[in-house]
Amino acid sequence: MTPHKLMIGLFALVLCGTSLMTAVLPKKEKSENENRMLAQFPTIVNSKKLETAKNPADVWNSVKWKYLNDRTGNAFKDDFETYLCDHLAGREGWVKFSNGIQRFSGKQEINGVYTFNGRMIQTFKGYDTELVDASINAINGFAKRFPEKQMYMMIAPTAQEFCMNKIPSYVGLASEKSFIDDCYKKLQNVTAIDCYSFLAGSADEYIYYRTDHHWTSLGAFRAYQSAAKSLGYAAYGYKAFNIETVSGDFQGTLYSKTLDDSITPDSIEYYTLSQNEPTVKMICINGSEVKEYDTLYVRDFLEEKDKYSSFTGSNVPIVTIETDVENDKSLLIVKDSYAHSLVPFLSKHYKRITMVDMRYIHTGLDTLIKLDDYSQVLFMFNAISFSEDVSLPALGLTR
Numbered sequence: 001m002t003p004h005k006l007m008i009g010l011f012a013l014v015l016c017g018t019s020l021m022t023a024v025l026p027k028k029e030k031s032e033n034e035n036r037m038l039a040q041f042p043t044i045v046n047s048k049k050l051e052t053a054k055n056p057a058d059v060w061n062s063v064k065w066k067y068l069n070d071r072t073g074n075a076f077k078d079d080f081e082t083y084l085c086d087h088l089a090g091r092e093g094w095v096k097f098s099n100g101i102q103r104f105s106g107k108q109e110i111n112g113v114y115t116f117n118g119r120m121i122q123t124f125k126g127y128d129t130e131l132v133d134a135s136i137n138a139i140n141g142f143a144k145r146f147p148e149k150q151m152y153m154m155i156a157p158t159a160q161e162f163c164m165n166k167i168p169s170y171v172g173l174a175s176e177k178s179f180i181d182d183c184y185k186k187l188q189n190v191t192a193i194d195c196y197s198f199l200a201g202s203a204d205e206y207i208y209y210r211t212d213h214h215w216t217s218l219g220a221f222r223a224y225q226s227a228a229k230s231l232g233y234a235a236y237g238y239k240a241f242n243i244e245t246v247s248g249d250f251q252g253t254l255y256s257k258t259l260d261d262s263i264t265p266d267s268i269e270y271y272t273l274s275q276n277e278p279t280v281k282m283i284c285i286n287g288s289e290v291k292e293y294d295t296l297y298v299r300d301f302l303e304e305k306d307k308y309s310s311f312t313g314s315n316v317p318i319v320t321i322e323t324d325v326e327n328d329k330s331l332l333i334v335k336d337s338y339a340h341s342l343v344p345f346l347s348k349h350y351k352r353i354t355m356v357d358m359r360y361i362h363t364g365l366d367t368l369i370k371l372d373d374y375s376q377v378l379f380m381f382n383a384i385s386f387s388e389d390v391s392l393p394a395l396g397l398t399r
Contacts, residue, residue, distance in 0.1 A: 122384060139395065155180045155383055156195055162200065220338075220341040231331075231349075242274050280322065282319060320355075321352065325350060331346065334356050337385075
């Protein structure tokens, strides 16, 4: 057998073997490495089932009813392909092999992640103006409806912003500072908090993870300092904290997109006051599931892939934190996950903090939260997530 035929035979054998294993192996619901739910087999629902359902909305939300009107079959085909890709036998190995080939060929950007100088960054190349304006209008409308509340907004730059001068212009990165400034100019009756300047002054420090899109505890500390004057507290200095390194092998969201083992894993640090650390009770609410903790650092997550979730737990719709701080200050935070490592600092100054993630709610905020319980409201996002958020217009919904 010639080498050419041998290669074809081996390729066919691998292809058949992979297909067979994909068909017979049990299917997972979630990818721990990517921290996301995997696609499920697309379900076709006939119109009779839809018409006879006691609550048709439940059917619409739980099945792929869209195939009813799909004359071409493309919708089913696309979802079936996604299902096969998600459950391909040895999928992670294939992805790592493919990404490795791209890196070997000189490609530095893979799946929206640019790798250079021993770190990864999430790229920001522009945004949908109408989408962002809709979010800002919703925030302004919310502030107008509740004029008695002190409203604030903090948009944090990501690591990209402080690396742009080291990245070739052909990569096409956009300025997050310009984006943040444009957003702040459109706010009405909402005070903008400038965390950019504090982070820029520490740009050479370890304020962003190398393998994850979040800021580190030190980055969150700088943001906490930047918010002090606006929110009305006296920030603790760096030396007031005990700093505990709880992990040295964190490989975050950006690693999950590239599977590039050449980048040094990150360390995770917890900050607690050397004296008078508040006692806390944290309640995480996800539908009917309620979990209660006596700490803001959920160490169980340090044993999992998603170690960043050790900061106030994983993303859930509502998290409420009660402390023994001796004041009556209360703060409502509408946020993305950047807030998770910021809240442990803010908790030193509030009797009560509630975090709400609109991505998991999609209804009016005042339908779930009693706003009379809060004197301040903070909208807290990183620049990229805010530019892509489609959930904030739901702020305008009312009872």
